[in-house]
Amino acid sequence: MGKVLYIDYERCIGCKACVIGCEECSGHDHLSRMFVDELNPGETVATSPTPCMHCVTPACAESCPVQAISIAADGTVLSASLEKCIGCKNCTYACPFGIPKVDDQKKVMYKCDMCYDRTSKGRPPMCASVCPTDTIRFVDEDAMKNEPPKPVQFKWDFGGTIIETRTVIGLPDTETNQFGYREGEGV
Amino acid sequence: MNYYPYEDDSFLFSKKSARNVFIVLVVLFFSIYFGSEAFGYFDTALYGYLWATILCFVLLTIRITSWTLRPPTRRLWKQGIKMMFSPKGFMFVVKTLYTNIVEQRFIRKRTLYRWAQHMLISWGVLLSFAITFALVLNWLHFELVEPKVYEAVVFGIPLFRMVADSAVALAIYHGLNWTGILTIIGCGMALYRRLTDQKKIVEQSQEYDFFPLFLLIAISITGSLLTVSAIWMEGAFYLGIALAHQVTVIVFLLYFPFSKFWHLPLRFLAVMVPMYHEMNEKKQCARCGRDYATAMQISDVQTTLANRHLSTPIDHTNLHFSDMCADCRRVAHRLGGYGAKIELGQAHLIVEPNGKNGLQLKKGEQR
């Protein structure tokens, strides 16, 4: 039904267009909510972008002592409300995916809201709009989860805790190609 | 408004609320009793306000009870209060009270305009609260002790005297007018910013943002009109204005615990935060070894998540994802996606994907 973000990270070139693109969204106050991480610097140039995974049961919201993090009707997990957030950083530690950021000076938490001003008008979020390699795509949730083009992750089992995420991660093809991964010391 | 009772045991909430409400009512009763010198000075004109205030206190108590029952909130309160009783903690709290609430430095860091607007509204409202509650609950009243000389009496104790048309008296008598003016300017600034800065911020909605502003303006204007009517209009429309004012204030008092104003109590919890971050032993990321949090907060978060059945452990280890810094959490997931081994250098462990998108201790590794 809804559309979600799909990350096919073997295509990532680490250009961070998504990171600056994120600043261009009108609700984002020029604060980027996107991450691009080097996966194994020194061994390989492989990188991956990470937007919010938009959990169905978000640990960030559950860990918030002031109930500042709410979930929009479509399931998008929003940034903490500006007046409630007390900058305690519980959410940044609770999130198993490492997403929320807190600005220490302004005492505000900010995170990916899938560019609400764009998605609410049916346009893809900025990261998916600009991503030059189609690493980040804005796709139909059901189609991607039910008939994925390759192995994907959206249900995560952490010691019996099942967390379902709206964002879907496409796994690299390690069968025929070791894209981006090189076994070596200090993996 | 995401207000919902939290605990699995719904009776716990009811029991605690009932107890807290009872305590608050008793305290209120005695404060009124002593304030009014055993009901000797009772301003019956403020009768409506009194009941609304009492109801407001009751609702607020229930709301706070519900809020503090949530595991993360309770955890932070407890830790905060414990730390506050050390001398260092106390100093911390005093300092933070000043920077956060008096000076509101964090808002100045957002933007200067926003800060000015918020200082005006918050101080306007807080001082109005102080004056209103003091008068309505009869904690404070003025006695005519000599012709043209008033004495301010707080909880039955005479505090000071002033000449009726002195500057001090003018300042005090019209206290609510001055705070009202602060509020009106602040709300005006806020309205202007909302109308010109048409950013669509998803965390905020129109009714959630605009209604409180209009309410504050309505209260301030009707309140000021009372003075205008009394001084310059020989009391014309006084009754109507008084009624309007009373209605807006009562709406405000009942709306307070469930609205945007709810962030006011939250701010007192915020005072604990710098102390909570500073006064504890640092915690190193299990993978990269970088200081990224305090050990106390990580353990608090893990306890909280466990309470909510949302623990995120790394299978067959004592570690949780929160034992890694945010960067390493993201990288660990991606390396896991490649089927790679992930060395947690600081924790001297090697982990691997658990086949279900989580991580586990690498088979054959020592636990």
Place this chain on the structure above:
Amino acid sequence: MGHAQNKEYSQRDYDPIERDGEELISTHCCFCGMQCGMNIRVKKEDKSVVGVEPRYDFPMNGGRLCPKGVAAYRQAEHQERILHPLIRKNGKLEKATWDEAMDLIVSKIQEIQGEHGKDAFGIYSGSSMTNEKCYLMGKFARIGLGTKNIDYNGRYCMSSASVGFNQSLGIDRGGTNPWSDIKFADVLLLAGSNTAECHPLSMPYIWGARDRGAKLIVVDPRQTKTALVADVHLDLRPGTDVALANGLLHVMIKEDLVDQDFIDNHTTGFEELKELVQSYNPKYVSEITGVAVEKIITAARIFGQAKNGFTMFARGVEQHATGTDAVSSYTNLCLVTGKIGRKGSGVATFTGQGNGQGGREHGQKTDQLPGFRKITDPKAREYVAGVWGVDESEIPGPGLSAFEMLQALGTEIKGLLLVCSNPIVSSPSVRDVGEYLKSLDFFVCMDMFLSESAELADVVLPSTVWVEDDGTTTNVEGRVLRLRGIDRTPGESKRDWKVICEIAERLGRGQYFQFNSPEEIFNELRVASKGGIADYSGISYEKLDKMQGVFWPCPSEESEGTPRLFEDLKFNFPDGKARILSFEYKGPNEKTSKEYPVILTTGRVVFHYLSGNQTRRIDSLRAFCPDPYVEIHPKLAEKYQVSNGETVKVTSPRGSIELVAKITKITREDMVFVPYHWGKTLAINHLTNPALEPKSKIPEFKVCAVKLEKVKQTVGEKHG
């Protein structure tokens, strides 16, 4: 209509978001040759540039942008823009009026040309300008100034590909095919191109092919982000491309993976090639290139067996003393297997500069007149003289090429006009270039920022940023595109074409430069290019708007352009046959020695563009990559006892700089890599070799011999 309807392109079905009080200027990026479409957000109230909005419907990129594209607009309101003319007074550049500046320029031009002859005043221009400006620069040099000495920075960039294509195919259009064809290849051979970082927007096409099952072969000394996802990564030693290409041809010929029909009917020279590559057996090639024998054989088989395929290359192949040989050798791969002239098959070079293609077509190259005509061709001279309304004899002959021109500064050339270029960062051996520029009698520079080169000028003229002017560019595919600008010129800045027309006016040549808009210039360009190889005569602004760009040649009003070349398998030679040219491997001009044992190769990073004059000033891009570094393999680092983050002094026979070491396994053990976007003490071009390719005159940026020394330093100290 037209090519925009081609579904194989990347366009997406979304409209851009328009915000209140703003308008969208639909234009193209100012950076690389992909020329991605984008919308610039402009505040209606004061015409200030406030942001970028994806242009989902543009076929080439469908709204996608690399970080440079996203941040490009941030130049427009940049506080470091030059907003008034500057004149050097008592050694310092000081604010001046346009009149003062123009008077000085004109008097100096007249003085120098009067004293030393017309050719003593040169023009060094750039290829990041619109077609209109490039055309105007060529015309201004020839009949405004009357000098033969005009050349441009594309000499450092595209010239080997140009010569190589001309000698093999008889025409130089960067891509023989539209980019949408890439998706239909069964094999892609990318040589000397870090496509992922330098032309990121080509990646959706490459993945498009991969999704259909295509194999990817990447030839690159480093395991770049492109090589990382390759099926075969031929990690050759820098400068050994000709040997590798010959080796691949050897295997394909030996295993009969060639298309004999195509060779017989549409090419000449195969027998010579066959004989030449006989000795290039995989073992021998492996010794030269350092690539494993099996990889060479595998790659040759994959390429040879595939039905359709592309050979694509970039500066890694071209910026060598044997660059044109390498271009033709790689082109041979497609010619012997008949992979050309149809969907999914062709040859392409990744154009580096924004208008690298258009900039080399219309006469700002010293040996060339508009429409890709040779300046030495009497018929071409006569035709262009007719268009310009001058006598044929008034058009000078060919002058000096870019680097030769810089070398002649102070001697043969006394005065220089520098437009849209920063040679003191981008040239090889830049310390010498600084000396050359300082020896000029008069040096005037037009730029929007005070570049390292502009800092040395006697007069600096403030020009506009790209989004403040109209015009056209020609992208990597040979597609002519329309750029739209905002109607504003901040401060006292002026559009460069206006300034050129004004100088011409003051020089008394105004009658040839009566232009009121870029469109008027373009319309003259159309006539001037008519009948030439790059024929633009059928392209109008209106057609460009309607068709989202038109591929040249477009010789008539009715023509919709030529997206794919050689569909009839007729190549641009009198006999219609492509030339298979065979070249022996000669190796780089500078070999490693005992004193300089390590190979240095240079290149780009995704966050910066060319000399960095624009991108280094944009905070967000600078933050991602603030300083250059030297990539060293752990084994090489061990030899010098260097660890990650330590400072290393890299020295070549021409100079040395200090850089932070980045220890990484992605590079070869016998080489180091340094990105070149920085100036002054951070410029790796202090070290590079100015040896020129004999035909294309491109300097050998990609290989020189260096030595490394670890620099002892106190903790926290950084290089200056």
